[in-house]
Amino acid sequence: MxxxxxxxxxxxxxxxxxxxxxxxxxxxxxxxxSTYSLVEGRILFEISNAGSIQASQIMASMHIDKSYLSRLLKKLEMEQLIIRRPSPTDARAIEILLTEKGQAEFEILNQKSEKQISDLLEKISPEKSKELASHMSAITYILKEGH
Amino acid sequence: MxxxxxxxxxxxxxxxxxxxxxxxxxxxxxxxxSTYSLVEGRILFEISNAGSIQASQIMASMHIDKSYLSRLLKKLEMEQLIIRRPSPTDARAIEILLTEKGQAEFEILNQKSEKQISDLLEKISPEKSKELASHMSAITYILKEGH
DNA sequence: TTTATTTAGTTGACAATGTCAACCATTAAT
DNA sequence: ATTAATGGTTGACATTGTCAACTAAATAAA
CATH class of the missing domain: 1.20.5 (Single alpha-helices involved in coiled-coils or other helix-helix interfaces)
Known part of the structure; x- marks a missing residue:
């Protein structure tokens, strides 16, 4: 049963x-x-979210291969969206930050993404939208916290 | 507000x-x-689910590029998982079916996939699992039916 | 009914995305 | 002091996905 x-x-x-x-x-x-790929957008999000972050942390939170990440970061640096500088506490590590341009681009991406969801919700009543969000929270909670 | x-x-x-x-x-x-990629698995699912199907239908339901699909189908045919034969009703179209081998492989994939979710649910109580599923249904319903 | 137009699928050429193993430098562990 | 582990980079490559051009058949328009 x-x-x-x-x-x-x-x-x-x-x-x-x-x-x-x-x-x-x-x-x-x-x-x-948009001009940036999804992964790139997500990396910008992680950096913005943390303020400053190490590549290894991005790796962990995004479950992304380190060689792949290394290249993506190089690209983002060339596009002047981020700064990579040696970590003051660990000479192996690098510290990653958004440049002003990076912050601005991220903000645009962020708004695009919000708009996308907002458009999706256009077809749905405010009450149902709220329900939708709370179902999602519930799922996240159950899957993260278990039992 | x-x-x-x-x-x-x-x-x-x-x-x-x-x-x-x-x-x-x-x-x-x-x-x-596993030996098959996610997309391939999904294609097998679509074929199995429909019994027999046209490439254009798979395209529509999976939102996949037709050239990409054409190649994937060719590969699946070479691996003898599917049969592609001209549609009796439309000479442009092809009719796709699973071979016995294809059905067997799909069944294995299916069970693997079930086991994967089953493992995920191991960490969760039966009640919460049920809740999880119902939150998911609710989301699907809201997003599909709208308001 | 001949001439467009659309639909179904294939192919070539290529770009984007992702993976694996080898490697250097540094830090942590024994 | 030596070994092992961590953080990151690079080369070589495989997978995955896209775009445009094309053939053949079906449908619509003239």
């Missing part, structure tokens, strides 16, 4: 994963029309 | 998107340890 419920849950979760993978894919595609 | 609520909802949704993009990414990475 218990087992049947579990199977049903698994099926529903898989269905959701298919659905949401698609949705995120569509959102990202649209996002890509 | 209304506006503040909306902004809060947008922020929560974006947070969820980051979180869930990562989660799906991790699940897919694990999935990749």
């Amino acid at each position: 218990q087992d049947k419920q579990k199977k049903a849950a698994i099926q529903q979760i898989r269905k959701f994963n298919r659905f949401y993978t698609d949705l995120i894919g569509l959102l990202n595609q649209h996002f890509l029309s | 209304q506006d503040k609520q909306k902004k809060a909802a947008i922020q929560q949704i974006r947070k969820f998107n980051r979180f869930y993009t990562d989660l799906i990414g991790l699940l897919n990475q694990h999935f990749l340890s």
